[in-house]
Amino acid sequence: MVDVFMANPEEELEFWAQLASLPPFENLTEEQKASLVGDLQRIFFPWLNDPVAARQFFVEVLSPELRQGIEKDYQAGGMKPHLERTLSTLMSEGVPKILELLGGKKVLWPSWAFETQVALMLEGRVLLESGAVRQTRQHQEFSTQLAARLLAELLRFLRRKPFPFRRCRICKKVMVQAVRGKPKLYCSEVCRSKGIPFAAKRTEHVRERRREKRQEEIENVRRILQAWPEDEQWKMIHKVFPDKSRRALVQLVNKAKQQQQNETPVGKGV
Numbered sequence: 001m002v003d004v005f006m007a008n009p010e011e012e013l014e015f016w017a018q019l020a021s022l023p024p025f026e027n028l029t030e031e032q033k034a035s036l037v038g039d040l041q042r043i044f045f046p047w048l049n050d051p052v053a054a055r056q057f058f059v060e061v062l063s064p065e066l067r068q069g070i071e072k073d074y075q076a077g078g079m080k081p082h083l084e085r086t087l088s089t090l091m092s093e094g095v096p097k098i099l100e101l102l103g104g105k106k107v108l109w110p111s112w113a114f115e116t117q118v119a120l121m122l123e124g125r126v127l128l129e130s131g132a133v134r135q136t137r138q139h140q141e142f143s144t145q146l147a148a149r150l151l152a153e154l155l156r157f158l159r160r161k162p163f164p165f166r167r168c169r170i171c172k173k174v175m176v177q178a179v180r181g182k183p184k185l186y187c188s189e190v191c192r193s194k195g196i197p198f199a200a201k202r203t204e205h206v207r208e209r210r211r212e213k214r215q216e217e218i219e220n221v222r223r224i225l226q227a228w229p230e231d232e233q234w235k236m237i238h239k240v241f242p243d244k245s246r247r248a249l250v251q252l253v254n255k256a257k258q259q260q261q262n263e264t265p266v267g268k269g270v
């Protein structure tokens with residue numbers, strides 16, 4: 001069995017982060033497209049250069065009718081247009097989901113790719129999920145078939161704890177996060193120097209960050225209360241804050257409800 005994804009995970013994550021930081025596919029130059037198609041093949045389908053392995057893959061994933069055409073294209077050296085369509089599909093339907101998640105939105109994973117629908121939402125550094133992914137669907141097009149497989153692969157990465165992506169605080173570029181250690185907040189020294197104030201202001205800065213962190217936690221909880229059905233809320237909250245005691249969580253929930261109420265205009269009339 002050919003493993004489609006012999007990819008090196010670090011390289012793969014960098015590739016997704018790079019795609020997420022680029023303008024839409026149709027706005028890219030021809031050179032950019034060609035270079036990305038090259039990366040796509042090198043990272044995910046290196047065995048396409050090996051006729052025996054390629055043939056084995058076609059036999060495994062394609063219906064006989066589809067296979068004939070693809071094998072003809074392959075022999076004629078015509079895989080590039082297929083890979084370019086795959087890339088375009090990924091950039092229009094997969095990658096924007098990373099940005100939506102990082103923006104705090106509830107996201108439905110592209111349902112054409114799978115048999116079932118999955119709802120995702122990012123809270124802090126944890127991905128919340130309901131629904132189940134089963135098989136990827138059979139598709140009529142080779143490029144769509146590849147895209148569906150890559151989207152399944154991306155989803156597997158999004159479930160990693162902690163969440164593998166984050167945006168630079170200053171320039172908003174999408175960055176890959178290490179599995180261990182503190183989150184990386186800035187993409188470069190240049191952005192870091194813009195983000196961290198001088199020593200004189202540091203205590204204030206630290207206090208401010210702490211307040212921000214607390215407020216972020218409250219907002220995490222508020223979004224969970226709004227976005228998920230009641231019987232799932234507590235489970236989701238636990239997942240996002242695995243280290244907090246029940247008591248601390250109850251406090252957080254109360255605070256979130258309180259803020260919610262204060263912001264809801266009552267009896268003001270319209």
Ligand SMILES: [Zn+2]
Nearest residue numbers: 168171187191
């Ligand atoms: Zn930056």
